[in-house]
Amino acid sequence: MADAAVAGYAEALFSVASVEGDLSAVEDELFDFAQAFRSNDELRTTLADDNVPAARRLQVVDDLLDGRASATTSSLVAMVVGAGRAAELPAIVDAFIERSAASRNKAVATVRSAIALTADQRERLAAAIRTSTGKDVEIRVVEDPSVLGGVVTEIGDDIIDGSVRRRLNQLRESFR
Amino acid sequence: MRNQRNRLLAAPLLALVVLVALAGPASASGDSVGACMAEHLEAHGELDSHLLHDEAVQDELEKCFEAPSPILPELNEIIWGGGAFLILFVLMVKKGFPAVQGAMDARAERIRSDLDEADRAKLDAQSVKSDYEARLADAKAEASRLIDEARGDAEKVRADLVARAEADAAGIRERAAAESDAAKAQAIADLRAEVASIALGAAERVVQSSLDAEVQGNLIDAYIDEVAGADG
Numbered sequence: 001m002a003d004a005a006v007a008g009y010a011e012a013l014f015s016v017a018s019v020e021g022d023l024s025a026v027e028d029e030l031f032d033f034a035q036a037f038r039s040n041d042e043l044r045t046t047l048a049d050d051n052v053p054a055a056r057r058l059q060v061v062d063d064l065l066d067g068r069a070s071a072t073t074s075s076l077v078a079m080v081v082g083a084g085r086a087a088e089l090p091a092i093v094d095a096f097i098e099r100s101a102a103s104r105n106k107a108v109a110t111v112r113s114a115i116a117l118t119a120d121q122r123e124r125l126a127a128a129i130r131t132s133t134g135k136d137v138e139i140r141v142v143e144d145p146s147v148l149g150g151v152v153t154e155i156g157d158d159i160i161d162g163s164v165r166r167r168l169n170q171l172r173e174s175f176r
Numbered sequence: 177m178r179n180q181r182n183r184l185l186a187a188p189l190l191a192l193v194v195l196v197a198l199a200g201p202a203s204a205s206g207d208s209v210g211a212c213m214a215e216h217l218e219a220h221g222e223l224d225s226h227l228l229h230d231e232a233v234q235d236e237l238e239k240c241f242e243a244p245s246p247i248l249p250e251l252n253e254i255i256w257g258g259g260a261f262l263i264l265f266v267l268m269v270k271k272g273f274p275a276v277q278g279a280m281d282a283r284a285e286r287i288r289s290d291l292d293e294a295d296r297a298k299l300d301a302q303s304v305k306s307d308y309e310a311r312l313a314d315a316k317a318e319a320s321r322l323i324d325e326a327r328g329d330a331e332k333v334r335a336d337l338v339a340r341a342e343a344d345a346a347g348i349r350e351r352a353a354a355e356s357d358a359a360k361a362q363a364i365a366d367l368r369a370e371v372a373s374i375a376l377g378a379a380e381r382v383v384q385s386s387l388d389a390e391v392q393g394n395l396i397d398a399y400i401d402e403v404a405g406a407d408g
Contacts, residue, residue, distance in 0.1 A: 113392075113396060114387070114392055115389065115392045115393075115396075117396060118393075121393075121396055121397070121400065124400045124404075125399075125400045125403065127404070128400050128401075128403040128404030129403060131403075131404050132403050132404065132406045148380070148383060148384060148387065149383070149387045149391065149392055149395045150395045150396065150398075150399050151395075151396055151399045151400075153403070160403055160406075162395075162398075162399035162402060162403070164383055164387070164395070168376060168379065168380055168383070171376060171379070172372060172376050175368060175369070175371075175372030175375070175376070
């Protein structure tokens with residue numbers, strides 16, 4: 001049921017964004033908003049709380065995105081939050097981005113790194129992934145200080161972990 | 177019974193016959209001395225002094241002085257006495273003897289019955305006694321068996337308790353040893369984890385301090401090269 005709802009909302013977002021004609025920009029803005037939603041407990045609690053009036057939640061969305069995102073992005077976020085699906089927003093955004101990439105015959109590679117990747121690094125990483133997996137991917141970078149160093153790439157259920165954190169964890173395991 | 181009765185009748189009849197047979201002499205000398213002398217003198221005619229000095233007459237008169245039998249009664253007494261005796265005897269035979277005989281038979285029968293009853297009672301008592309003795313023997317055997325059984329049960333319980341106590345003690349010792357080993361292992365593991373944590377914390381701080389932008393970029397480049405080098 002939840003998966004069906006996520007897929008349905010993702011499809012709706014994709015349809016609206018496609019019609020509005022700024023699909024790539026909407027993808028980037030929704031991805032950034034989803035990352036902020038994941039990392040900010042207060043924001044997550046406020047938008048997912050059914051006891052908070054819908055108008056108040058929409059006002060929060062409007063305050064956050066006003067001037068920082070397109071009208072299409074704001075409307076789509078407001079639609080999801082207004083429908084009481086804020087808790088599923090990250091999953092809906094992920095599904096939407098995968099749906100958009102699929103429309104271009106590409107997969108989504110979520111890359112977590114301690115620092116942002118340069119454009120060159122993104123291109124080389126996409127090429128390297130294509131070489132190793134045979135998939136055309138679009139790189140989505142998430143800055144995650146817990147990685148410490150290196151990169152963790154997630155493509156669907158596949159994970160390529162080259163982080164310093166993993167090596168420290170391996171070291172920790174070897175001590176046991 | 178009949179022989180006894182015949183013998184009883186024969187004795188008085190024999191006595192009666194003897195009395196009648198001996199009644200003759202008694203009746204011959206049964207008159208008084210004066211009558212006897214008068215009779216003899218009259219037989220010799222007229223009485224005179226010569227007659228009294230005649231030796232033959234004196235001998236006859238001497239006989240009159242002979243005393244009557246001290247045993248034999250007079251004939252009439254014998255007749256009356258014998259008649260009375262016969263009447264009494266017949267009455268005794270007809271009435272008294274059957275009554276006495278019946279009483280004696282009844283008494284003998286009662287005594288025999290009492291003896292039989294006593295024998296039966298004795299037999300019954302012996303039977304009861306043997307029954308009680310048998311029951312007593314059974315009770316003693318049962319009591320002995322119960323005692324043996326109880327003793328066996330007690331021994332079994334004691335053995336079980338001892339075995340259980342030994343098993344419990346062994347279990348406690350094993351658990352104590354296992355807990356001791358586990359505590360020892362846990363302490364070693366905790367110590368090792370603590371040392372590892374301290375070492376890793378120090379390593380992480382060193383790594384973080386050494387991860388400047390250049391190093392980060394190099395790590396990302398190395399990662400990209402690694403992914404590109406990996407084949408499928």
